[in-house]
Amino acid sequence: MRRVAVIGVGVTKFGRHERTSAELFAEAAADALADAEMPASRVQALYYGNVVGGETEKQLHTGPQAASVLGIPTVPTTRFETACASSHAAFRHAVMEVASGASDVVLVGGAERVLNVPTADSTEYFAYASDASWEQTLGLTFPGVFALVARAHMHKHGTTEEQMAAVAVKNHRHGVLNPKAQFRKEITLETVLSSPKVADPLKLYDCCPFSDGGAALVLASEDVARTARRPIWVLASAAASDWMLLGDKRDLSRVPATERAAAAAYRQAGIGPQDVDVVELHDCFTIAEIVATEGLGLFEPGAGGIAAEKGWTSLGGKIPVNPSGGLKAKGHPIGATGAAQICEVVTQLRGEAGARQVEGARRGLTHTLGGNTATVLVSLFGRD
Amino acid sequence: MTESTVTLGRFFAAAREGRLTAIRCGGCGALAVPPKELCPECGARRWEPVPLSGEGTIASFTVIRVAPRGHADEAPYAIAAVRLREGVSLLGRVVDVPLDSLAIGMPVRFRPIVVKDRPAIGFGPRQP
Numbered sequence A: 001m002r003r004v005a006v007i008g009v010g011v012t013k014f015g016r017h018e019r020t021s022a023e024l025f026a027e028a029a030a031d032a033l034a035d036a037e038m039p040a041s042r043v044q045a046l047y048y049g050n051v052v053g054g055e056t057e058k059q060l061h062t063g064p065q066a067a068s069v070l071g072i073p074t075v076p077t078t079r080f081e082t083a084c085a086s087s088h089a090a091f092r093h094a095v096m097e098v099a100s101g102a103s104d105v106v107l108v109g110g111a112e113r114v115l116n117v118p119t120a121d122s123t124e125y126f127a128y129a130s131d132a133s134w135e136q137t138l139g140l141t142f143p144g145v146f147a148l149v150a151r152a153h154m155h156k157h158g159t160t161e162e163q164m165a166a167v168a169v170k171n172h173r174h175g176v177l178n179p180k181a182q183f184r185k186e187i188t189l190e191t192v193l194s195s196p197k198v199a200d201p202l203k204l205y206d207c208c209p210f211s212d213g214g215a216a217l218v219l220a221s222e223d224v225a226r227t228a229r230r231p232i233w234v235l236a237s238a239a240a241s242d243w244m245l246l247g248d249k250r251d252l253s254r255v256p257a258t259e260r261a262a263a264a265a266y267r268q269a270g271i272g273p274q275d276v277d278v279v280e281l282h283d284c285f286t287i288a289e290i291v292a293t294e295g296l297g298l299f300e301p302g303a304g305g306i307a308a309e310k311g312w313t314s315l316g317g318k319i320p321v322n323p324s325g326g327l328k329a330k331g332h333p334i335g336a337t338g339a340a341q342i343c344e345v346v347t348q349l350r351g352e353a354g355a356r357q358v359e360g361a362r363r364g365l366t367h368t369l370g371g372n373t374a375t376v377l378v379s380l381f382g383r384d
Numbered sequence B: 001m002t003e004s005t006v007t008l009g010r011f012f013a014a015a016r017e018g019r020l021t022a023i024r025c026g027g028c029g030a031l032a033v034p035p036k037e038l039c040p041e042c043g044a045r046r047w048e049p050v051p052l053s054g055e056g057t058i059a060s061f062t063v064i065r066v067a068p069r070g071h072a073d074e075a076p077y078a079i080a081a082v083r084l085r086e087g088v089s090l091l092g093r094v095v096d097v098p099l100d101s102l103a104i105g106m107p108v109r110f111r112p113i114v115v116k117d118r119p120a121i122g123f124g125p126r127q128p
């Protein structure tokens, strides 16, 4: 297998847009190609993530549509759907296409548009990623899924609502430093704790927002990447799945798919969690960040809440987590999120993250979770 | 599909009548929630239906206050993951329990419910 590098990145501003998801992707992709100093004519494939296009835009076949709007209509294109992990899944498969020698230059990205529909509708569409017969019938929501995780974690480890709130406060503080973030406003523990309940014990400020946005990156083989301005190497990209039904998961305080994907990624790269300098992980809810920091091996099981409370995951802390502001503050356009996390880690490893730069970062990790914890992808990156 | 396979349709038809059915692997004895074609433990394709007592305890719970479009008129409502006596777990609505008295470890019993004309899993209070 050949070495693969990310040689260009592009992300739209996250938030409310009056453009289709294809337009949002196209902006990000054109930015990524310009960043890579790579003409579109050299792109040999597009791997694309989009989740609820069928619902919010009444649009299927979003891969070729995105390629057409970008202006590369004849490039082979496939759309990936693994709920919120879609564009990270797209990334993993694109890495394999380049590593195998099938292609030298591949575009990866994703986009989502949801703020064009009311919250009750987007809440319903997101719930389609839970089981239709067993879970949607009950009126289970995604905040509900992670509320069940939160209660189990609180019961087993003594994690507190204040510790969860500390995740939101930290990610909002980071978001202020990111010009592309949806929310660029600091909040306090009190803001989180006094916000309206969404699914007990989760409150409004424990939840990431609904967002529109797009993200894209250019992958290249080692030969091509050697001529690039600042290649960032893909050290590993691993996926894991788990039972679809929450009832089939034995311990709701854990996300076994995160643990398995992380173990596979560390093995591929030949490094461990202690070697990682910067992490972008899937904080769709504050408890999700706490459980992910444990599953990725950054902290012992049960210590994720303490780590958040002590500031160990802040910029300047032991291991900075979500310097971009995370899904919580940067925003979560679900089809774009996995690619956007990779764009942030690449930017960090290049040393180009400005006010939110993790000083001297050499290795980075991205973690994206899909659905009711049934899909997780973990990738590792390094600079020369 | 073999004759003894419990389909989703059969499971919920029985649940509507008050009967919960799991499936037991003829190869290794593992108990599972239907439908399953292959045993995730041993790979066998021989299942037998097994009635469940419906008795269990709450493993985790939440109160949904912001509901999806289709359930907005029902909020707030409680959803719990319930560990059944036999060892499998099911998600269900908790009914007839005050929302502020829900707790992990609380004993509950299966109760068939219908949500928006569809059969669903419910749990009501049970004396330990």
Ligand SMILES: [Zn+2]
Pocket: B025, B026, B027, B028, B029, B030, B039, B040, B041, B042, B043, B044
């Ligand atoms: Zn078996």
